Amino acid sequence: MLLEFRFCNFRSFRDEAVFSMAASPDTTLEASHTRATGLDKVKRILNGAAIYGANASGKSNVIRALHFMQLMVTTSNQIQPDQESTLSPFRMRPDFADHPTKLEATFLINRVRYQYGFEITRRRVLSEWLLVYEKTKPQVWFSRTYNPKKEKYDYTYSDYFVGQKKVWETATRKEVLFLTTAVQLNNEQLRPLYQRIADDLVVFTDGPSIGFGFSARYMQSAANRDRVQSLIAAADTGISSISLETRAGKHFQVNFMSGNPEVQDTEVDVPQFGHVAEGEIYKFDFAEESAGTQILFELAGPILDILQKGRTLVVDELDRSLHPLLVLKIVQMFNDPELNQNGAQLIFSTHDVSLLDGGKLRRDQVWFTEKDNDQVSHLFPLLDFSPRKGEALEKGYLSGRYGGIPILG
Structure with a gap:
C-alpha cells in the first residue's frame, strides 16, 4: 500500500509537495475507509483519497509525478548512454535545467515500511536511497550519491543489504537507477519493492478511458x-x-x-x-x-x-463521462470491507463535489491543488483548514473557503 509520496521540481510544482495516505486519529468511517497497518507510528492507512482543484492547478501533475517515478524504476535501463530522459522539471525560472527533481515514495509491504527515492536531472541520477523500517529506526539498505569532484558515485550499504553489490554498482550507468539494475540482475531482496512500484501501482494519467x-x-x-x-x-x-x-x-x-x-x-x-x-x-x-x-x-x-490483488489504482479525472452516482459506486467498492479484503487503494483527481458531503469521504481523504501568482502549484489537505465534523464541505469548497477553485473574471 502507498503510504506517502513527495516530490519537487516537477512540471508546475517548484517546491516540495507531500501527499499522505496515513489516516488521522479521527474515528469517523474508520472501519470502512481505513485499515490497520500494524505499525506504532502510523496506526491506520486510508483506502482512498480525492484531489480537487481548478483546471491547470496541478491535479494531473501530482499523478504524472507518481507515474514518472514508476517509469524510471521500470524502464530507466532502456535509456541509452548519454540520452536525456523525458523528465519535465519546473520551467518558470531561467536556470531551470540546473535544478534536480526529487521523487520519493513510502510503501507498506508486509507491515514493513520501505522509503525509496532519488534525485535526477535529465542526464544523470544524482542520488538514490532506500530506508527500510523493520523496527523503529530505519535501516539504510543502500545510498548512492554522485561526487562531482571524483566524477563517480559514492555508495554506502547497511549490513542488512546483502548480495553482489560491486557487480550491481559496476552495471549501473549514470542514467539508470540502482534499484532497476539490481533487480534486473536477480536481486531478490529488492524485488518486493520493485514489484510494488512496477506491478501493484496502476496509474492512468490520461483519465479512465484506457481501452x-x-x-x-x-x-x-x-x-x-x-x-x-x-x-x-x-x-x-x-x-x-x-x-x-x-x-x-x-x-x-x-x-x-x-x-x-x-x-x-x-x-x-x-x-x-x-x-x-x-x-x-x-x-x-x-x-x-x-x-x-x-x-x-x-x-x-x-x-x-x-x-x-490489493493494488493501488491512481486515476486522473475519474469522473470524466461518468455520472456522479457511478463515481460514488466505484469509491464505495474500495471502502467495502467485503469487496476490498486485500488492502487495495483508490487515488483520483475529480471535479465531482457531490462526494464531499453525506459521509462519502473522510475529511483526511480530501486534498486540493492551487496555483499562486508565480504559476507555482501547491498541494495541501483539507485538514489544514480544521473543518468541523458535519461541516458542509461542498458549500465551503465552492465558496472558496479551502482554495482550489478557479477565479473567474
Missing part, C-alpha cells in the same frame, strides 16, 4: 465475466449480458531501440453488449454504447482485478 483490452482479457474466465456483468448491470446501463467476439486486428508498439513503430496482425476480443427488448436480445458493439458505458466497461476489469 477495452484489459477488461476483455479479464473476462476470459467465467467467474470474472460474471463479476464484470454484475458491475455493469448494477450501474443501470440497460445491459443484460456481455460476450466477446474474436476479430482480426492490429497490434501497435514502438521499438525502444530504433524508436520506430511496429504493427503486427493479431486477433482482438471485442465486447458485445446484450440489450433486452420485448423478450428479444439485441447485441451492440462496444463503439455503439454511450461514452459512460464504454468507460465503465474499460474500468471494470482493472478495478475488480485491483480489488482482488
Whole structure:
C-alpha cells in the first residue's frame, strides 16, 4: 500500500509537495475507509483519497509525478548512454535545467515500511536511497550519491543489504537507477519493492478511458465475466449480458531501440453488449454504447482485478463521462470491507463535489491543488483548514473557503 509520496521540481510544482495516505486519529468511517497497518507510528492507512482543484492547478501533475517515478524504476535501463530522459522539471525560472527533481515514495509491504527515492536531472541520477523500517529506526539498505569532484558515485550499504553489490554498482550507468539494475540482475531482496512500484501501482494519467483490452482479457474466465456483468448491470446501463467476439486486428508498439513503430496482425476480443427488448436480445458493439458505458466497461476489469490483488489504482479525472452516482459506486467498492479484503487503494483527481458531503469521504481523504501568482502549484489537505465534523464541505469548497477553485473574471 502507498503510504506517502513527495516530490519537487516537477512540471508546475517548484517546491516540495507531500501527499499522505496515513489516516488521522479521527474515528469517523474508520472501519470502512481505513485499515490497520500494524505499525506504532502510523496506526491506520486510508483506502482512498480525492484531489480537487481548478483546471491547470496541478491535479494531473501530482499523478504524472507518481507515474514518472514508476517509469524510471521500470524502464530507466532502456535509456541509452548519454540520452536525456523525458523528465519535465519546473520551467518558470531561467536556470531551470540546473535544478534536480526529487521523487520519493513510502510503501507498506508486509507491515514493513520501505522509503525509496532519488534525485535526477535529465542526464544523470544524482542520488538514490532506500530506508527500510523493520523496527523503529530505519535501516539504510543502500545510498548512492554522485561526487562531482571524483566524477563517480559514492555508495554506502547497511549490513542488512546483502548480495553482489560491486557487480550491481559496476552495471549501473549514470542514467539508470540502482534499484532497476539490481533487480534486473536477480536481486531478490529488492524485488518486493520493485514489484510494488512496477506491478501493484496502476496509474492512468490520461483519465479512465484506457481501452477495452484489459477488461476483455479479464473476462476470459467465467467467474470474472460474471463479476464484470454484475458491475455493469448494477450501474443501470440497460445491459443484460456481455460476450466477446474474436476479430482480426492490429497490434501497435514502438521499438525502444530504433524508436520506430511496429504493427503486427493479431486477433482482438471485442465486447458485445446484450440489450433486452420485448423478450428479444439485441447485441451492440462496444463503439455503439454511450461514452459512460464504454468507460465503465474499460474500468471494470482493472478495478475488480485491483480489488482482488490489493493494488493501488491512481486515476486522473475519474469522473470524466461518468455520472456522479457511478463515481460514488466505484469509491464505495474500495471502502467495502467485503469487496476490498486485500488492502487495495483508490487515488483520483475529480471535479465531482457531490462526494464531499453525506459521509462519502473522510475529511483526511480530501486534498486540493492551487496555483499562486508565480504559476507555482501547491498541494495541501483539507485538514489544514480544521473543518468541523458535519461541516458542509461542498458549500465551503465552492465558496472558496479551502482554495482550489478557479477565479473567474
